[in-house]
Amino acid sequence: MKKKASLFALILFTCFLSNPSLVAQQTKLPDFVANKLDAYIQKGMKDWHIPGLAVAIVKDDKVVFMKGYGVKELGTQEKVDENTLFMIGSNTKAFTASLLTMLHVENKMKLYDKVQKWMPEFKLKDPLATRELLVEDLLCHRIGFATFQGDFTYWGSNLSRAEVIQKMGLITPRFSFRRRWGYCNAAFVLAGELVPKVINKSWEDAMKEKILNPLKMNRTLMLCTELEKASNKALPYSWIDDKLQLLPVPQIDNLGPAGSMSSSVKDMVTWLRALINGGKVDGKQVIPSRVMYTIRRPYSVLGVNMRNKVKTHFYLYGLGLGINDRDGKLFFSHTGGVDGYLSSVMFVPEERLGIVVLTNQDQQNFFENLTDEIRDSFLGLRFQDFSSKGLKRFQRNQAKIKAKRKKWNERIAQNNKTALPLKAFTGTYQNGVYGTINIKKRKGKLQIHFSNHPKMIGHLDYMGNNEFRCTFSNPTMGVEKTVFKIKEDKVIGLTLRVADFIEFTPYKFVKQ
Numbered sequence: 001m002k003k004k005a006s007l008f009a010l011i012l013f014t015c016f017l018s019n020p021s022l023v024a025q026q027t028k029l030p031d032f033v034a035n036k037l038d039a040y041i042q043k044g045m046k047d048w049h050i051p052g053l054a055v056a057i058v059k060d061d062k063v064v065f066m067k068g069y070g071v072k073e074l075g076t077q078e079k080v081d082e083n084t085l086f087m088i089g090s091n092t093k094a095f096t097a098s099l100l101t102m103l104h105v106e107n108k109m110k111l112y113d114k115v116q117k118w119m120p121e122f123k124l125k126d127p128l129a130t131r132e133l134l135v136e137d138l139l140c141h142r143i144g145f146a147t148f149q150g151d152f153t154y155w156g157s158n159l160s161r162a163e164v165i166q167k168m169g170l171i172t173p174r175f176s177f178r179r180r181w182g183y184c185n186a187a188f189v190l191a192g193e194l195v196p197k198v199i200n201k202s203w204e205d206a207m208k209e210k211i212l213n214p215l216k217m218n219r220t221l222m223l224c225t226e227l228e229k230a231s232n233k234a235l236p237y238s239w240i241d242d243k244l245q246l247l248p249v250p251q252i253d254n255l256g257p258a259g260s261m262s263s264s265v266k267d268m269v270t271w272l273r274a275l276i277n278g279g280k281v282d283g284k285q286v287i288p289s290r291v292m293y294t295i296r297r298p299y300s301v302l303g304v305n306m307r308n309k310v311k312t313h314f315y316l317y318g319l320g321l322g323i324n325d326r327d328g329k330l331f332f333s334h335t336g337g338v339d340g341y342l343s344s345v346m347f348v349p350e351e352r353l354g355i356v357v358l359t360n361q362d363q364q365n366f367f368e369n370l371t372d373e374i375r376d377s378f379l380g381l382r383f384q385d386f387s388s389k390g391l392k393r394f395q396r397n398q399a400k401i402k403a404k405r406k407k408w409n410e411r412i413a414q415n416n417k418t419a420l421p422l423k424a425f426t427g428t429y430q431n432g433v434y435g436t437i438n439i440k441k442r443k444g445k446l447q448i449h450f451s452n453h454p455k456m457i458g459h460l461d462y463m464g465n466n467e468f469r470c471t472f473s474n475p476t477m478g479v480e481k482t483v484f485k486i487k488e489d490k491v492i493g494l495t496l497r498v499a500d501f502i503e504f505t506p507y508k509f510v511k512q
Helices: 007-018 020-027 031-048 089-105 127-132 135-139 161-168 185-199 203-215 224-229 253-259 265-276 289-296 366-378 386-414
Strands: 052-059 062-070 237-240 243-246 300-304 314-317 322-326 329-338 341-348 353-359 427-431 435-442 445-450 457-464 467-472 479-487 490-496 507-511
Touching: 031 052, 031 062, 031 366, 031 386, 052 265, 052 366, 062 265, 089 135, 089 185, 089 203, 089 253, 089 289, 089 329, 089 341, 135 185, 161 185, 161 253, 185 203, 185 253, 203 253, 203 265, 265 341, 265 353, 329 366, 341 366, 353 366, 366 386, 386 457, 386 467, 427 490, 457 479
Parallel strands: none
Antiparallel strands: 052 062, 052 353, 237 243, 300 314, 314 322, 322 329, 329 341, 341 353, 427 435, 427 507, 435 445, 445 457, 457 467, 467 479, 479 490, 490 507
């Protein structure tokens, strides 16, 4: 964030940022933020094994707290600061939605335009959806797909954006058109690829020109390839087998409009101010107010939860933003998750409050717990210790996973011979959406090689009953069960699953 200010004001502002207690004293922050936040974060990072974290709070159009914690890379003393870059994952979506809405406001296109008006070649499996799909349907997840449906095909793959969009037409939707909300990354890819059709500029260039540059978000990057080359970035980690493991920087530029952006908390507080103030920053209308208010409008209903009134009564979705209530106040939020990074963005317009949390470890809920705790403190609600409660749930879930994998290990030890020779399982398998995989025998074991993920291998270990444990070389894809189908002593197909973090839907492949 940059301001026009006198030298004295600039020095004073810098002192505030480097001394959160001074900020708290001047702005009368809640006790939790003023006196307990540091300790809460440090404990949470230790409990959840988070190497680096950055947090910022905007209140009454002022940055009242902004600080980095931990390190960018384990084994170094390179500390996270307010300029450290983290991938923000699906918090990219609100930016993409704002860009499309800006084109709507500028009368270059309309959110209620049919997608085929701008991309006549686009098709979904459902003819009605193909014909009637609107731009706004893409931005509020109501095209009929189940949550994450198709993501394994695209995530970290060698597919281009055009190929991702083409693959959408091969998916059999779980629901009828507009019948149910289903979180769809590919829909945002399609939305982003409409931009060059409308204004002859790429999604990346248009975003910089119309949003990032006017907001002076100079540290924010559009693509993973840019992050790889950037300085002052947090490296991605995951908690695997009870230890932190360094991951490669994700390669999801093919899903760019859905989640490839990186930013710092210093840049993100400028974005929060624009969201809260209807596009104004420092009294200047940087983004048209209609853009900021349109993306807040409820477009989709996720559900109503009358049993959980303590937290929220309803779950709605705008354009790239979730909408909930808390203590009688509306709040807007989104999370972002990609390999090695989790982020949270939340704002409460009635309180002129905004919060951003960026982290570089993808197996934890602390990024959300921290956001919720800060929100509640400003609403005057009692301290809930969401982190301790969330950690207990996480540990119970981890214990279940360990128990399941222990059973798998026992089965592997007891079943070292398959019903058919290993050679019978080798060959090419086809799935109508994904494409092909190839199973090869290497050193007495089976491996899966993936056409869309040429650098990834699935290592198979036999567990009996035609079931194999599949350990993906990309840990984000998980360790899952693969079941082969055998008929008349011939392998005719298999069912493949990946981690829920990527996709819930199983893939059925037919042996060629």
